[in-house]
Amino acid sequence: MAMTVKLVVLYAQPDDPDAFDKHYLGTHMPLVDGLPGLQRAETGKLVTALDGGEKTFYRIAELYFADSDALGAAFGSDAGKATAADYQAIAPPGSRMFIEALDD
């Protein structure tokens, strides 16, 4: 069944936010943009914890694919492996990664 899926990454707070953003925007996002089958990528900083709780996460990234097969194929590709390796290098401990199945 074709159902749009997103890879949702919640980046934990980095020790050095400026250095993180420089690498994220200058190196990581170009890798993301090279993923085969990527429909759309959206990212931004979590500026406020509206629930009054901890600012557990620093940044969210969301990568849209046509379906879970397309997502799997993207990360099975050489570009996907390079992207995943870079993620492992930069993601602060406590970062989370989920697959979301979008509602209609």
Next chain:
Amino acid sequence: MAMTVKLVVLYAQPDDPDAFDKHYLGTHMPLVDGLPGLQRAETGKLVTALDGGEKTFYRIAELYFADSDALGAAFGSDAGKATAADYQAIAPPGSRMFIEALDD
């Protein structure tokens, strides 16, 4: 400065997922759709924790507004207060709510 913002809600796992979804889709989303200034709403279930960690969150909801003033105005409205009250009624303990400032 005008910068698209999102209200990002991470719903923790509900005790009764079917009952939660029924309320969420049948009652909560119609309230959300009535928010003044809402540009787009997107929601879906987090089906897999790709990092091998806990499935901490059940569902994600993202509400797009033109800027933080528009978001604030939406939740200052009667429709916004009704939406916030319904959120308080249904959000499982541990749910999180953030404001995200989207990158260009």
